[in-house]
Amino acid sequence: AQTVTQSQPEMSVQEAETVTLSCTYDTSESDYYLFWYKQPPSRQMILVIRQEAYKQQNATENRFSVNFQKAAKSFSLKISDSQLGDAAMYFCALNFGNEKLTFGTGTRLTIIP
Amino acid sequence: GAVVSQHPSRVICKSGTSVKIECRSLDFQATTMFWYRQFPKQSLMLMATSNEGSKATYEQGVEKDKFLINHASLTLSTLTVTSAHPEDSSFYICSARDLEGLGTDTQYFGPGTRLTVL
Numbered sequence: 001a002q003t004v005t006q007s008q009p010e011m012s013v014q015e016a017e018t019v020t021l022s023c024t025y026d027t028s029e030s031d032y033y034l035f036w037y038k039q040p041p042s043r044q045m046i047l048v049i050r051q052e053a054y055k056q057q058n059a060t061e062n063r064f065s066v067n068f069q070k071a072a073k074s075f076s077l078k079i080s081d082s083q084l085g086d087a088a089m090y091f092c093a094l095n096f097g098n099e100k101l102t103f104g105t106g107t108r109l110t111i112i113p
Numbered sequence: 114g115a116v117v118s119q120h121p122s123r124v125i126c127k128s129g130t131s132v133k134i135e136c137r138s139l140d141f142q143a144t145t146m147f148w149y150r151q152f153p154k155q156s157l158m159l160m161a162t163s164n165e166g167s168k169a170t171y172e173q174g175v176e177k178d179k180f181l182i183n184h185a186s187l188t189l190s191t192l193t194v195t196s197a198h199p200e201d202s203s204f205y206i207c208s209a210r211d212l213e214g215l216g217t218d219t220q221y222f223g224p225g226t227r228l229t230v231l
Contacts, residue, residue, distance in 0.1 A: 033218055043204060045157075045222035091156060095218050101147075101208075103156045 002027045004094050006104035013082045014112050020067075021077045021107045023092030030054075032096035034068065034075045039106075040088040048090070051075065079109075087111045116140055117209050119223030126197055127231055134192045134226045136207030142187040143209035147220060148180070151204045163190040197230045204228075 003026045013019035025034070036048040051059045051068050058066050063080045079086055092104040116139040126132050136146055144165045149157040161182050162170045169182035179201075181193040190209075194201055204227050208220040 035219070037222075042224070043151075043206075044224045045206065045208070047219065047221065050219060095220075100159060100162070101157075101220055105156050 002029075002094050002096070002102040004092050004102050004104040006090075006092055006107050008107045009105070010108045010110070012110040012112055013079075015082055015084060017082055018078060018080045019082055019109065021079075021090050021092075021109065023075045023077070023104055025073050025075060025092070025094050025102075027073075027094060027096060029096040032094060034066075035093040035095070035101070036064070036066070036075075036077045037091045037093060038086075038088045039091065040085075045091075049077065082111050084111050084113065115211050115219075115221040117207065117221050117223040119207055119226050121226060122224060123227045123229075125229045125231065128198050129196055132194045132197055132228060134194075134205055134207075134228075136190045136192070136209070136223050138188045138209040138211075138221075141209070141211045143190075143211065144187060145210045146184060146190040147208045147210070148182060148190075148192050149206045149208065151206060151225075157206060160192075194228065197228070199230045202228055202230045 005024045032053045034051045038046045038048045049059050049061045049064050058068050065078045067076045089106045089108050091106045093101045095101050118137045120135045146163040148160045151157050159172050160175045163182045163184040165184045171177050184190040204225050206225045208222045
């Protein structure tokens, strides 16, 4: 069974600062995919970034980057230059090809103006 | 690209009636779609996996006769909540798997449907 753990129910960051959201996971598979999704107050789930486990290079999408540590089964999300629009619930998720996404419990991110 | 729509966005119905929710992939073909339920301040709970042209696969504890899923085309899946009761009130979200876009098992989500059963 796969599990995804987000140990930070809530985080806050000053606007323009950098924040890191933590995610750890457990799977017996060697080839899998990891995702960060954002759910703003509109409740639309938005893909932020994805990482393929076989790639050692950390994924980056503009201000969003990940620190993927495969051996430690850690997949943290770093948001640089935080903006008010980044305020949302962030979910870490894991998939290894059986088509099901396993989600963490989420981290609510607040941006302080 | 990779846009998923859901209709309706909100629905209010009386107890005992049935409600149909549509999920469409607008710019890609989706052989597989997923239906989730989300309670307030909680994560998404997978209800079922919908495969085009075949029967849906339901998660443990989800009533098949209560939540009917049809995936009749590569761009449309429907969820029908039959004989709805107040405890079925929730936020329902669909997603579609785009195999060709990013070439990975990435799911794109619809905007969700808020169901309120009176």
